[in-house]
Amino acid sequence: GAVVSQHPSRVICKSGTSVKIECRSLDFQATTMFWYRQFPKQSLMLMATSNEGSKATYEQGVEKDKFLINHASLTLSTLTVTSAHPEDSSFYICSTAGLSYNEQFFGPGTRLTVL
Amino acid sequence: AQKITQTQPGMFVQEKEAVTLDCTYDTSDPSYGLFWYKQPSSGEMIFLIYQGSYDQQNATEGRYSLNFQKARKSANLVISASQLGDSAMYFCAMSSGRRALTFGSGTRLQVQP
Numbered sequence: 001g002a003v004v005s006q007h008p009s010r011v012i013c014k015s016g017t018s019v020k021i022e023c024r025s026l027d028f029q030a031t032t033m034f035w036y037r038q039f040p041k042q043s044l045m046l047m048a049t050s051n052e053g054s055k056a057t058y059e060q061g062v063e064k065d066k067f068l069i070n071h072a073s074l075t076l077s078t079l080t081v082t083s084a085h086p087e088d089s090s091f092y093i094c095s096t097a098g099l100s101y102n103e104q105f106f107g108p109g110t111r112l113t114v115l
Numbered sequence: 116a117q118k119i120t121q122t123q124p125g126m127f128v129q130e131k132e133a134v135t136l137d138c139t140y141d142t143s144d145p146s147y148g149l150f151w152y153k154q155p156s157s158g159e160m161i162f163l164i165y166q167g168s169y170d171q172q173n174a175t176e177g178r179y180s181l182n183f184q185k186a187r188k189s190a191n192l193v194i195s196a197s198q199l200g201d202s203a204m205y206f207c208a209m210s211s212g213r214r215a216l217t218f219g220s221g222t223r224l225q226v227q228p
Contacts, residue, residue: 034215043218097213102165109158
């Protein structure tokens with residue numbers, strides 16, 4: 001299956017700063033990538049769907065101006081958390097769907113802590 | 116809209132015993148897929164098993180099997196011969212086509228020696 005990487009794996013930042021998370025599909029052309037958020041002891045919730053060369057689609061309740069998504073190539077999608085606050089502290093994980101319906105490839109996740 | 120329900124927040128099982136993790140779902144899509152993932156404390160999502168809505172037979176992958184009852188809209192995961200390394204969070208999820216997954220709330224499984 002496809003290999004998806006994320007960078008950084010862990011980041012700690014001060015409140016008010018912006019943080020960029022990269023999601024790379026290493027061996028697969030990912031026209032679509034999904035960004036999920038997982039708060040402690042909770043499930044994964046879809047934040048947005050990133051489409052190569054077009055605007056991302058955000059789920060209800062997710063601020064598109066706060067969570068900027070860029071999918072400029074078939075192998076890279078980035079999520080930028082702008083003016084991060086402690087409530088943005090979470091585990092962010094990206095994924096992409098493979099060619100078959102049973103294929104969903106996840107990155108290893110990024111743990112964000114905002115002080 | 117799709118919905119996944121996992122009613123067991125936590126489960127205990129003795130090592131070498133079998134355990135069933137429950138999952139029910141709701142969707143209006145005629146074609147869908149059901150997934151089970153294991154999430155250890157590291158956070159990575161480890162794919163375990165997949166069942167397509169039109170698959171006639173229950174899926175099996177090694178010690179994992181999926182008890183798919185379409186009429187009851189259930190997709191329970193059965194882990195046979197539990198091992199200590201099976202202790203983790205387990206998520207049931209579903210998707211239609213190549214869209215994003217909808218996850219259940221998860222079940223924390225603890226395997227006891």
